[in-house]
Amino acid sequence: MKKLFSLLLALSMLAGLCAAASAEEPVTITFWHTYGDAETPILDEVLIPLFENANPDIKVNAIRQSGDFNQMVVTALGTGVVPDVARVDITKTSAYAKLGGIVAMDEIEGFDALKAAVLDGPLSTNIWNGHYYGLPLNTNCKAAVVNLEQMKALGFDGAPATMEEFIAACKEKAAGEYKLNVSGVGDWDLYPYFWLFGGVLTDEGFTKASGYLDSESSVQAIKTLLQLHDDGVFTIRDVDGTPDAWDGINSRYAMFFEGPWYPFSENIVPALIPTYNGASASVVGGENIVIFSGSQQQEAAFRFVQFMLSEEAQLELLKVGVIPTLKSLVENEVVTKDAKWSVYMKQLESAQSRIPTPQASTVEQLWSDAMNMIFLEGADVQETLSYTAAEIDAELAK
Amino acid sequence: MSAQTAAVLHREKNALRKKRIRNLRPAAFFVLPGLVLACVFVLYPMYFNIRISFSNYQIVQRSMSFVGLQNYIALFTERGDRLLLAIRNNFLYAFVTTPFIILFGLIFAVMVNSLKRAGVFFRTCFYLPVITSWVVVGNVFAYMFNAGQAGLMNYLLKDVFGVLDAYVPWLQRTWTANLVIWLLGIWKNIGWAMIIYLAGLQGISNDLYEASSIEGASKAQQFWYITVPLLKSTTFYVLVNMVIGAFGVFIQVMMLTGGNPRGTTGVLQYLLYDKAFNLFEFGQGAAIGMITALLILVTTVVMNSVFKTKGGNET
Amino acid sequence: MKAVKRGIFWIVLLAAVAVFILPFLFMVSNSFEEFSYVLPTPPRILPSRINFSAYEHVLTQSNLPEAAWNSVLITLCTAFFTVLVSSLSAYGFARIDFFGRETLFRIYLATLMLPGFLGIIPQFLVLQWIGPGASGLIGTKAGLILLYVGTGVCGNTFFLRGHMAALPKELEEAVLIDGGGHFTTFFRVMLPLALPSISTLAIFCLQGTWEEFFSAKVILGGVQSNITLPVLIQSLKGAHATRWEWIFAASILAQLPMILLFAVFQKRFVVSGLAEGSVKA
Numbered sequence: 001m002k003k004l005f006s007l008l009l010a011l012s013m014l015a016g017l018c019a020a021a022s023a024e025e026p027v028t029i030t031f032w033h034t035y036g037d038a039e040t041p042i043l044d045e046v047l048i049p050l051f052e053n054a055n056p057d058i059k060v061n062a063i064r065q066s067g068d069f070n071q072m073v074v075t076a077l078g079t080g081v082v083p084d085v086a087r088v089d090i091t092k093t094s095a096y097a098k099l100g101g102i103v104a105m106d107e108i109e110g111f112d113a114l115k116a117a118v119l120d121g122p123l124s125t126n127i128w129n130g131h132y133y134g135l136p137l138n139t140n141c142k143a144a145v146v147n148l149e150q151m152k153a154l155g156f157d158g159a160p161a162t163m164e165e166f167i168a169a170c171k172e173k174a175a176g177e178y179k180l181n182v183s184g185v186g187d188w189d190l191y192p193y194f195w196l197f198g199g200v201l202t203d204e205g206f207t208k209a210s211g212y213l214d215s216e217s218s219v220q221a222i223k224t225l226l227q228l229h230d231d232g233v234f235t236i237r238d239v240d241g242t243p244d245a246w247d248g249i250n251s252r253y254a255m256f257f258e259g260p261w262y263p264f265s266e267n268i269v270p271a272l273i274p275t276y277n278g279a280s281a282s283v284v285g286g287e288n289i290v291i292f293s294g295s296q297q298q299e300a301a302f303r304f305v306q307f308m309l310s311e312e313a314q315l316e317l318l319k320v321g322v323i324p325t326l327k328s329l330v331e332n333e334v335v336t337k338d339a340k341w342s343v344y345m346k347q348l349e350s351a352q353s354r355i356p357t358p359q360a361s362t363v364e365q366l367w368s369d370a371m372n373m374i375f376l377e378g379a380d381v382q383e384t385l386s387y388t389a390a391e392i393d394a395e396l397a398k
Numbered sequence: 399m400s401a402q403t404a405a406v407l408h409r410e411k412n413a414l415r416k417k418r419i420r421n422l423r424p425a426a427f428f429v430l431p432g433l434v435l436a437c438v439f440v441l442y443p444m445y446f447n448i449r450i451s452f453s454n455y456q457i458v459q460r461s462m463s464f465v466g467l468q469n470y471i472a473l474f475t476e477r478g479d480r481l482l483l484a485i486r487n488n489f490l491y492a493f494v495t496t497p498f499i500i501l502f503g504l505i506f507a508v509m510v511n512s513l514k515r516a517g518v519f520f521r522t523c524f525y526l527p528v529i530t531s532w533v534v535v536g537n538v539f540a541y542m543f544n545a546g547q548a549g550l551m552n553y554l555l556k557d558v559f560g561v562l563d564a565y566v567p568w569l570q571r572t573w574t575a576n577l578v579i580w581l582l583g584i585w586k587n588i589g590w591a592m593i594i595y596l597a598g599l600q601g602i603s604n605d606l607y608e609a610s611s612i613e614g615a616s617k618a619q620q621f622w623y624i625t626v627p628l629l630k631s632t633t634f635y636v637l638v639n640m641v642i643g644a645f646g647v648f649i650q651v652m653m654l655t656g657g658n659p660r661g662t663t664g665v666l667q668y669l670l671y672d673k674a675f676n677l678f679e680f681g682q683g684a685a686i687g688m689i690t691a692l693l694i695l696v697t698t699v700v701m702n703s704v705f706k707t708k709g710g711n712e713t
Numbered sequence: 714m715k716a717v718k719r720g721i722f723w724i725v726l727l728a729a730v731a732v733f734i735l736p737f738l739f740m741v742s743n744s745f746e747e748f749s750y751v752l753p754t755p756p757r758i759l760p761s762r763i764n765f766s767a768y769e770h771v772l773t774q775s776n777l778p779e780a781a782w783n784s785v786l787i788t789l790c791t792a793f794f795t796v797l798v799s800s801l802s803a804y805g806f807a808r809i810d811f812f813g814r815e816t817l818f819r820i821y822l823a824t825l826m827l828p829g830f831l832g833i834i835p836q837f838l839v840l841q842w843i844g845p846g847a848s849g850l851i852g853t854k855a856g857l858i859l860l861y862v863g864t865g866v867c868g869n870t871f872f873l874r875g876h877m878a879a880l881p882k883e884l885e886e887a888v889l890i891d892g893g894g895h896f897t898t899f900f901r902v903m904l905p906l907a908l909p910s911i912s913t914l915a916i917f918c919l920q921g922t923w924e925e926f927f928s929a930k931v932i933l934g935g936v937q938s939n940i941t942l943p944v945l946i947q948s949l950k951g952a953h954a955t956r957w958e959w960i961f962a963a964s965i966l967a968q969l970p971m972i973l974l975f976a977v978f979q980k981r982f983v984v985s986g987l988a989e990g991s992v993k994a
Binding site: 415417418419421422424425427428429431432433435436438439440441442443444446447457502506509517518520521522523524525526527528529530531532533534535537538539541542544546547548549550553557585588589593642649680687690691694695698 | 824826
């Protein structure tokens with residue numbers, strides 16, 4: 001409590017200072033992100049000028065980072081030379097929070113309004129130790145990427161509605177041709193299938209994997225996948241050495257699951273992931289926006305957060321394919337009228353998030369180790385899942 | 399030894415010692431700039447590293463609490479044996495790549511050296527991989543050894559030459575992936591060995607070859623009985639560099655396999671990176687650094703003693 | 714018989730060259746293409762067209778010109794200061810018999826065995842302390858140059874000391890008798906004599922600095938206007954998908970200066986400089 005008080009005091013003093021300083025010279029905040037080739041120009045040429053016009057006392061220095069972004073953040077944390085605000089992967093947020101590198105945003109005034117405005121699922125990825133350490137900036141999930149010609153050959157007009165009929169058609173008309181593809185055995189790749197076929201990772205509070213990951217339905221889910229693999233319906237690129245999905249979808253695969261960044265065409269279109277036992281499934285991805293503990297301009301940084309979560313900013317980014325996290329935009333016509341966005345927004349309803357834990361990287365390694373053992377080395381499913389569950393328990397207890 | 403000579407010796411030793419101390423002043427001008435930089439950028443980080451390896455380092459708070467050998471124990475007892483696999487792979491890398499690098503480096507050096515024309519062209523071709531950055535060749539190799547028909551190697555070996563019956567998922571299987579990592583290492587370093595051998599060849603007098611060819615020695619005999627023995631110290635230099643270099647393998651593993659499947663293609667440096675930057679286990683990362691240093695030290699000592707007893711005065 | 718042997722010789726040599734340049738050929742061919750994020754199946758070794766649009770893109774749409782200039786500046790400065798510091802220090806070790814010399818040299822040697830990797834955080838901290846402001850020399854070219862020179866100093870001193878120790882002592886003794894100090898000896902005698910090996914060091918240093926990625930990324934990654942070519946190339950990789958022709962085109966452009974440098978100087982410096990000493994020392 002005392003800590004909280006002193007933090008608030010410090011913040012208010014800081015705010016006071018900022019206000020006093022604003023009259024003379026604008027403060028500069030640094031924003032690290034990993035937006036792509038399409039989104040970066042929107043940020044640099046549209047959003048930042050908008051923000052700076054509305055907030056003449058703040059300048060934004062946006063820096064685009066690349067694939068090794070996590071390593072940059074870790075180094076920055078280790079040395080204290082941090083940006084003020086950053087867009088980070090949802091799976092990393094709690095780890096950075098545990099390290100003490102980012103601030104509990106729910107202690108900043110104005111947080112509650114933002115919290116109420118965003119979707120609950122993506123918001124939950126910001127929780128660690130009872131506090132919110134960020135806000136969801138954009139979300140996504142995997143949906144089915146379907147090759148219409150291939151589907152026609154299998155007897156479907158468009159995407160199949162259920163997995164059962166798709167599997168039956170593959171077995172009947174394209175036996176052994178691997179019409180369904182996934183790249184690897186990591187969590188982002190295999191969780192959608194695992195969930196689709198009835199698997200469960202943990203209890204609802206993400207505290208325990210034993211009894212869930214090694215339950216009968218989870219074992220059955222993996223066995224179903226193994227069977228589809230043996231039947232020549234489903235192929236894992238990293239296990240079978242089959243062509244990559246982005247390449248193969250043009251000529252040989254009928255379907256794979258991917259995020260909204262896939263460059264769709266007339267023949268290759270997005271669709272809902274077909275249901276199995278009446279339910280669809282997918283995995284949630286996306287990024288959160290966080291403020292660093294080492295930032296000297298947290299008040300200005302938070303104003304930038306508020307701006308990035310405004311309808312105006314989120315709509316600009318939606319134009320280039322970034323799914324908003326604002327509840328108010330879910331029903332917006334830009335989303336509902338668009339063929340692609342409507343699919344992804346609908347799919348989000350059945351998408352689950354990966355286990356939100358600071359140990360996420362270790363959990364992911366445990367998962368892919370287990371899957372490698374099962375799919376590559378032929379290990380026993382029940383046994384492998386049982387002790388993987390025990391290992392994950394130990395990580396979650398840390 | 400009489401007391402007198404002992405006294406003289408003692409006095410001389412003292413004088414030498416004094417002279418060496420006096421020499422500190424002129425030496426300072428030459429050595430100090432380098433020493434300061436080494437202290438700041440090499441020795442201090444090394445000291446820091448040693449301390450981290452015995453502590454539970456928290457990077458944001460920069461707090462260190464001593465935990466003894468815990469980091470080391472955690473590494474050796476981890477399920478999946480990633481550390482042991484990495485050590486195995488580093489040694490395999492050294493054993494497999496070094497002989498090929500030495501062999502081809504020497505052969506190409508001798509061939510290129512015998513050329514009267516176009517030497518620059520061939521030298522540059524063989525040296526091209528050396529000057530190409532790891533980031534670039536990592537990208538290219540990843541694509542050349544892609545699984546399925548998209549990979550250049552699969553396409554060439556199966557579809558063009560018909561050597562393989564089926565496409566090979568090179569980077570997805572332990573041993574083929576290790577093979578690609580080795581191939582990349584060999585391919586990237588042959589040019590360096592060639593240049594060192596070319597330099598060594600400049601030191602062998604032509605008279606030897608002329609005299610031996612008058613006596614009727616063939617080119618092959620000259621190679622085995624003149625070139626190879628006289629380049630022994632050069633070979634040792636290449637050997638030591640390559641073996642030590644084998645413990646620094648990193649980028650190709652990161653770009654080609656990421657240690658997959660299940661750490662069976664991992665190496666020490668990659669594991670260090672993974673532990674520190676992905677799993678935030680800085681203590682364990684630093685411990686891997688220390689283990690690597692120890693392995694390099696032992697290997698160097700062993701190599702030195704083996705080659706000293708076998709080949710007389712080397713180094 | 715002789716003709717057959719010559720034939721075999723050339724076949725072997727040309728086959729080896731083919732193997733060596735295949736990856737480059739692959740890279741060059743594919744840099745002329747336009748892929749929408751996927752390389753073609755089957756792969757192409759020869760280009761289907763000659764087109765420079767990928768080159769145009771990286772030259773006009775990315776930071777490549779700026780990064781190239783940064784690379785040139787950083788590489789040249791690093792080489793200059795490396796040569797200066799290392800040759801001074803090598804002379805000290807090779808020619809002045811000072812107290813503690815052997816111990817210190819052994820420490821230098823020992824550092825060569827530790828992987829330099831985890832040093833990045835303490836190195837970063839040091840750079841932060843020695844400059845002005847909160848971030849010090851982080852994000853500056855000077856900081857990276859200092860780091861390169863500092864981390865290389867032990868190995869380079871070792872390399873040059875071997876060469877310098879192997880040079881004959883008579884000339885400098887003459888200078889010393891004439892009343893010149895170590896200062897005169899170093900600049901008048903040692904530098905000219907050791908020039909071939911110093912040039913070798915300079916060239917190896919230029920090459921190593923030019924391609925260095927990890928430190929450059931960590932030190933300069935936060936300041937877009939200061940990044941070097943390898944960092945730029947890596948940043949062309951997208952989060953979800955990559956335009957390979959851009960990466961290949963940028964890689965080739967980044968490689969050209971080093972290829973030229975080697976082709977021009979290889980005989981004079983690399984071969985003769987190495988032959989001078991350390992290999993045999």
